[in-house]
Amino acid sequence: xxxxLFLTGALAxxxxxxxxxxxxxxxxxxxxxxxxDLTKNLTYLASDEMKGRDTGSEEQKIAAEYISNFYKNLxxxxxxxxxxxxKVDLVSTSFDEVNLKIGKNKLVNNEDFVFIGxxxxxxxxxxxxxxxxxxxxxxxxxxxxxxxxxxxWAVGVRSNDLVTKVMxxxxxxIVIVSMEGQANFDRIANRYKTLAGKGRIGFAKEVxxxxxxxxxxxxxxxxxxxxxxxxxxxxxxxxxxxxxxKASYQIKKKVEEVESSNILAFLEGTDKKxxxxxxxxHYDHVGVSSTGEVFNGADDDGSGTxxxxxxxxxxxxxxxxxxxxxxxxxxxxxTGEEKGLxxxxxxxxxxxxxxxxxxxxxNIDMVGRIDYEYQDAENxxxxxxxxxxxxxxxxxxxxxxxxxxxSDLILDYRYDAEDDPNRFYYRSDHYNFAKHxxxxxxxxxxxxxxxxxxxxTVDKIEFPLMAKRAKxxxxxxxxxxxxENRIRVDGTNxxxxx
Numbered sequence: 001x002x003x004x005l006f007l008t009g010a011l012a013x014x015x016x017x018x019x020x021x022x023x024x025x026x027x028x029x030x031x032x033x034x035x036x037d038l039t040k041n042l043t044y045l046a047s048d049e050m051k052g053r054d055t056g057s058e059e060q061k062i063a064a065e066y067i068s069n070f071y072k073n074l075x076x077x078x079x080x081x082x083x084x085x086x087k088v089d090l091v092s093t094s095f096d097e098v099n100l101k102i103g104k105n106k107l108v109n110n111e112d113f114v115f116i117g118x119x120x121x122x123x124x125x126x127x128x129x130x131x132x133x134x135x136x137x138x139x140x141x142x143x144x145x146x147x148x149x150x151x152x153w154a155v156g157v158r159s160n161d162l163v164t165k166v167m168x169x170x171x172x173x174i175v176i177v178s179m180e181g182q183a184n185f186d187r188i189a190n191r192y193k194t195l196a197g198k199g200r201i202g203f204a205k206e207v208x209x210x211x212x213x214x215x216x217x218x219x220x221x222x223x224x225x226x227x228x229x230x231x232x233x234x235x236x237x238x239x240x241x242x243x244x245x246k247a248s249y250q251i252k253k254k255v256e257e258v259e260s261s262n263i264l265a266f267l268e269g270t271d272k273k274x275x276x277x278x279x280x281x282h283y284d285h286v287g288v289s290s291t292g293e294v295f296n297g298a299d300d301d302g303s304g305t306x307x308x309x310x311x312x313x314x315x316x317x318x319x320x321x322x323x324x325x326x327x328x329x330x331x332x333x334x335t336g337e338e339k340g341l342x343x344x345x346x347x348x349x350x351x352x353x354x355x356x357x358x359x360x361x362x363n364i365d366m367v368g369r370i371d372y373e374y375q376d377a378e379n380x381x382x383x384x385x386x387x388x389x390x391x392x393x394x395x396x397x398x399x400x401x402x403x404x405x406x407s408d409l410i411l412d413y414r415y416d417a418e419d420d421p422n423r424f425y426y427r428s429d430h431y432n433f434a435k436h437x438x439x440x441x442x443x444x445x446x447x448x449x450x451x452x453x454x455x456x457t458v459d460k461i462e463f464p465l466m467a468k469r470a471k472x473x474x475x476x477x478x479x480x481x482x483x484e485n486r487i488r489v490d491g492t493n494x495x496x497x498x
Contacts, residue, residue: 054287117212133235303368371446
């Protein structure tokens with residue numbers, strides 16, 4: 001990008017930019033963000049002793065205490081009635097017994113199928129498995145789904161709405177194919193098997209009799225005794241040609257309370273202190289495997305957590321020197337992201353500071369590694385930024401100005417695409433701010449072989465690159481906190497439904 005043209009354009013758009021005649025004061029404080037400090041904090045939080053910081057675990061609580069004490073030592077305020085912890089009441093739901101039999105085939109949970117629904121049954125239900133294929137009004141007119149288990153084909157599309165439509169048509173339950181290829185299904189099944197016995201963490205809710213079983217495309221073909229390609233063709237417009245099968249199933253559910261907390265640290269601003277800039281990450285991860293291997297979560301999201309801590313230290317150091325931000329800053333480390341963005345959802349529904357006063361959320365989730373796209377690139381100084389221009393035309397411009405002025409990273413926006421098959425926009429905590437029309441920028445390094453594996457360890461983190469990314473976020477946050485006018489919310493959130 002041509003720097004002079006960008007600056008001219010930015011000035012023409014009315015973005016107030018600092019004088020370049022002398023080194024801006026924020027450079028001094030950005031330089032307190034170091035690879036050495038990031039290494040120190042991450043080495044502790046992502047150590048084997050922390051056992052993967054699983055939501056609700058003792059180790060997660062130890063991590064919360066460590067982070068809270070860090071903020072306390074910086075002189076930041078605990079804004080939850082004097083505390084740094086916002087309690088988040090969760091439950092662990094486990095399904096002690098999930099049985100599914102189709103014809104003479106007794107299927108094995110987390111091998112032949114994955115249970116992704118809800119239910120609690122005293123005795124087994126007997127039914128039929130019918131094939132609907134694609135969920136369309138035409139197919140629903142051809143197949144009687146009432147009180148049946150219904151096989152649906154939902155490859156490459158969002159399945160939630162489809163499941164709802166079929167259940168509303170009277171189905172007793174769903175057997176769904178959402179991806180092709182046995183290997184893809186096996187990866188998910190293995191993850192469910194690893195987490196078996198821990199229970200699903202979430203908010204308490206009434207039991208829904210909503211049995212939903214996910215199977216591979218190959219298994220669906222096997223259940224209907226039909227080759228997969230033939231089943232795919234029938235799915236389009238002739239589902240009635242596929243013979244139904246006898247079925248029975250039973251689900252037994254157990255619910256236990258889980259205590260967890262978001263971590264909040266507050267730096268009050270000066271003349272615009274009622275306006276809040278949020279800098280967020282999630283600090284817990286997924287614990288240990290069924291065989292005792294630790295999911296250290298160094299990149300996901302130890303990297304984001306220690307980046308927030310270092311950025312907080314830079315702001316706190318400036319404040320001790322008498323240079324406080326005009327707007328207030330909330331450093332927010334949330335719980336339960338891996339379980340469904342739970343902590344950020346809880347904060348957005350129970351905010352400590354009014355959401356209407358929240359100017360922006362800068363979310364940091366995985367900023368310590370180099371992904372597949374850049375692993376062979378000559379220039380690896382990159383970061384993905386997601387969502388920065390959806391709700392505010394100012395935010396992306398401010399980010400890019402600070403990048404070309406101070407950081408010179410490659411800002412990659414490819415995952416902003418509305419048809420991004422990875423759906424990264426929906427998969428981290430910024431989402432729960434954006435759905436309330438608060439501008440967001442999500443900083444991310446992309447995925448790699450160690451993503452959600454026990455091999456996501458500290459020794460693989462690119463600390464100098466992580467420090468560069470954290471400095472860019474600091475510069476951007478400094479700008480957002482100190483400019484005369486809060487950024488405009490002049491865009492439209494077109495992605496309100498996960």
